[in-house]
Amino acid sequence: MSTLRCVALAIEGAFRLEPQPLEDERGGFARLWCRDTLRAAGLDEARLAVMQTSASFNRRAGTLRGLHFAWPPAQEAKVVRCARGRMLDVLLDLRPGSPTWLRHVAVELDADTRQSLVVPAGVAHGFQTLVDDTEVHYMMNEAWRPDCAAGVRPDDPAFGVAWPLPVAAISERDRDAPDFDADAHRRRWSAGGEGR
Numbered sequence: 001m002s003t004l005r006c007v008a009l010a011i012e013g014a015f016r017l018e019p020q021p022l023e024d025e026r027g028g029f030a031r032l033w034c035r036d037t038l039r040a041a042g043l044d045e046a047r048l049a050v051m052q053t054s055a056s057f058n059r060r061a062g063t064l065r066g067l068h069f070a071w072p073p074a075q076e077a078k079v080v081r082c083a084r085g086r087m088l089d090v091l092l093d094l095r096p097g098s099p100t101w102l103r104h105v106a107v108e109l110d111a112d113t114r115q116s117l118v119v120p121a122g123v124a125h126g127f128q129t130l131v132d133d134t135e136v137h138y139m140m141n142e143a144w145r146p147d148c149a150a151g152v153r154p155d156d157p158a159f160g161v162a163w164p165l166p167v168a169a170i171s172e173r174d175r176d177a178p179d180f181d182a183d184a185h186r187r188r189w190s191a192g193g194e195g196r
């Protein structure tokens with residue numbers, strides 16, 4: 001039976017899911033997501049329901065997206081996998097009160113290993129593609145709402161993320177995001193996402 005290893009990352013509630021494929025002369029079979037495995041690792045029910053799945057496709061190596069999160073009531077947890085190509089995936093803890101507040105982790109994901117990351121709600125997520133034609137698949141437990149979508153600047157010195165490549169493509173919103181204001185973020189978090 002193909003199984004899935006669930007390895008805790010250095011951010012509270014974040015995991016890497018490592019498929020243990022079974023191979024034969026045709027190819028292989030791998031379990032990519034497993035509710036029971038995640039339950040056993042302590043993830044609560046609310047994080048296990050899939051509301052939407054999405055794909056992001058990126059033409060060029062060096063493309064950068066993020067670091068994104070969502071405010072309530074659309075705060076979302078997500079599972080992220082590289083379906084084609086290779087990328088550096090970054091998670092940044094923006095949950096005030098979390099033991100790993102403002103810590104980030106960077107994990108390489110590629111299509112061959114089929115590993116994915118579990119990103120808890122309130123943790124910002126982003127990636128940089130390492131090769132051309134990289135495709136990313138998401139599963140989210142909340143519906144996306146543009147009015148709740150938020151982000152911080154990926155090169156903000158407050159976070160010190162070491163992106164591996166020169167940026168080949170980035171959205172204006174990500175490139176021009178203001179400096180992170182920790183006090184304003186905490187206030188809005190305490191207000192349940194209300195206010196700006």
Ligand SMILES: Cc1cn([C@H]2C[C@H](O)[C@@H](COP(=O)(O)OP(=O)(O)O[C@H]3O[C@@H](C)C(=O)[C@@H](O)[C@H]3O)O2)c(=O)[nH]c1=O
Pocket residue numbers: 054056065066067068069125126127144171
């Ligand atoms: C995220 C999203 C975007 N859109 C639209 C809005 C816009 O017109 C177009 C592209 O949106 P964005 O520029 O926000 O796409 P992108 O920068 O790829 O946004 C994504 O970035 C990564 C890092 C994440 O973690 C995702 O959750 C998501 O925020 O797609 C949807 O219709 N549904 C969605 O769920």
